Amino acid sequence: MNLNLRKPLAFFDLETTGISITHDRIVEISILKVSPNGEKEVKTMKVNPGKPIPIESSLIHGIYDEDVKDAPQFQQIAKSIANFLEGCDLGGYNIVKFDVPMLVEEMLRANVDFDMKTRNLVDAQKIFFLMEPRTLSAAYKFYCQKELHNAHSAEADTLATFEIFCSQIDKYEGVEVQEKEGVVVPVKNDMTVINKLSLSNQVDFAGRIVYNKNNVPVFNFGKHKDVPVVDVIKKEPNYYTWMMDGDFPLDTKKRLTEIKLSLFPGKN
16 A cells, blocks of 8 residues: 655664663664655664674574674764654654664764654554454454453453463464573473463562573662662662662562572571
8 A cells, every 4th residue: 555654754673782772782773764755765784882792682683793893883874874864754663662762862872963853653563552452352352263251250251361371372382482581482281381481581570570691680670770689789788678668569579588588598
């Protein structure tokens, strides 16, 4: 179909060293620029992030240090990218939460003016989630080809969820999925495997503390994000007190206390 465009629309995607907007960097950018007359132009560039690419990120996007060692750093191409995107609306998949904030951050680091105020944003993921509801009723219809009657009745929801789960195992058994840190795990009719897929790398159920690639508990939020919990407790004991007095779930506080007590094994 022909899109009704008043100005160019640029769909883009970023590959990065990680998912932190402040600490990670772009290693590849690809842009599809569509003009109102239907003409298309694609621009794809590797970028030297100026820091090592973590192996877990390389395993996901396939870009390694060797691939970008001779590529320009972002500050060297920032102006040309801004010029290419001048006057364009922006589109992509999950760009509102990640790609746009990352691109803007890189532009700011490069001291390039990249005004977002006059641009429309088109996020295909947002449209996907709006148009294809992720409710229990929608899942029941998709997996079991049945209408869920008495939705939000605890018993009806429970019975439907069990049927959905059985159908998921039938549908996906043997399919390989990417777990934490790029590890590929095949779906199995085995509750231990399903548990790993369901909880991923969480230490507490709220996900405030997670296991890193070395299976070490690290904070997953705030100023100590990605820092081992034991290191924070040792260097900043008041942080433990702040969390214990704060509005955190009791489960999070319990797991945090368990980690703290592990520093004093004789006192457990």
